[in-house]
Amino acid sequence: MSQRELERQAKHKLAVLRHVEEVSGSVAATCWYYGISRQAYYRWKRRYEDEGLEGLKDRSSEPHHQPNKTDPEVIEKIPWLRQQYHFGPRKIAMYLARYHDITISSSGVWRILHKVGLNRLPASQRYKRLQTRWKRYEKQRPGHQLQVDVTFIEPLGQTGRKKRYYQYTAIDDCTRVRVLRAYPRNDQRTAIQFIDHVRSKLPFQVEQVQTDNGQEFGQAFHWHLLDKDINHVKIRPRTPRLNGKVERSHRIDSEEFYRLLEGEVIDDANLFAERLQQWEDHYNYDRPHGALGGQTPYERLKQKARDPLT
Known part of the structure; x- marks a missing residue:
């Protein structure tokens, strides 16, 4: 007041x-x-x-003695995570438990967000009603299917004639393990180079690759996969939701990686590739994933290795 x-x-x-x-x-x-x-x-x-x-004048009704009151340092971290990453209460609780050894319920996080006026996410981030959401599915075996897609990026701080770059992304349907790489071209030769790079990095065999109908995933790319004993399927035209996991991961890149680089000058392709690799490692090894119950992708991979039926 x-x-x-x-x-x-x-x-x-x-x-x-x-x-x-x-x-x-x-x-x-x-x-x-x-x-x-x-x-x-x-x-x-x-x-x-x-x-x-x-x-x-009205006085605060807050009790003088509150043994269970949330520590002020924790209260400071919660709005910061909300504003920086647009995390919801559940994801914030996961981060605090993993990185700060702080246990707080999702409802407790929500109350703090409500108190500081940050309880509502931007319209693009809000939870959708059950009737408007697509049913989530997940392959049960690592490597059973990879979703692969390309998005245009522009390394920050370029001067003069700006170069175009393309981020190739592959995400495992089961574990959400991702492989990222940026290229100055977007064609079938580049797509073939990327898929070979993916196969060399993943600790499991790839059985199937799912892509959209982009020209970079044409006949040469298709036959290259078949030569490697990898099945290639394409989603129906104008249905990006069928590649939902890789599309969602691009939005995470935008919110949690590229947005935090704003104001930082990166005019070197090698430096940019190094930053992208650091982000890939963070995503795979350190970032708790809401769809995985707070596990990181590599923690889920280890769990699947121990018990494939989980």
């Missing part, structure tokens, strides 16, 4: 006190007229006699 509102309420209480002295002459009649209890009237009167107008 603002200082102006506190002062306005204090003046209203003072008017009630003066009404008894100057108008009604009766506490009962004044209390009936203003719709307040006599206990409230006498409480206001005692505070006014002891502290003057300042005593009539």
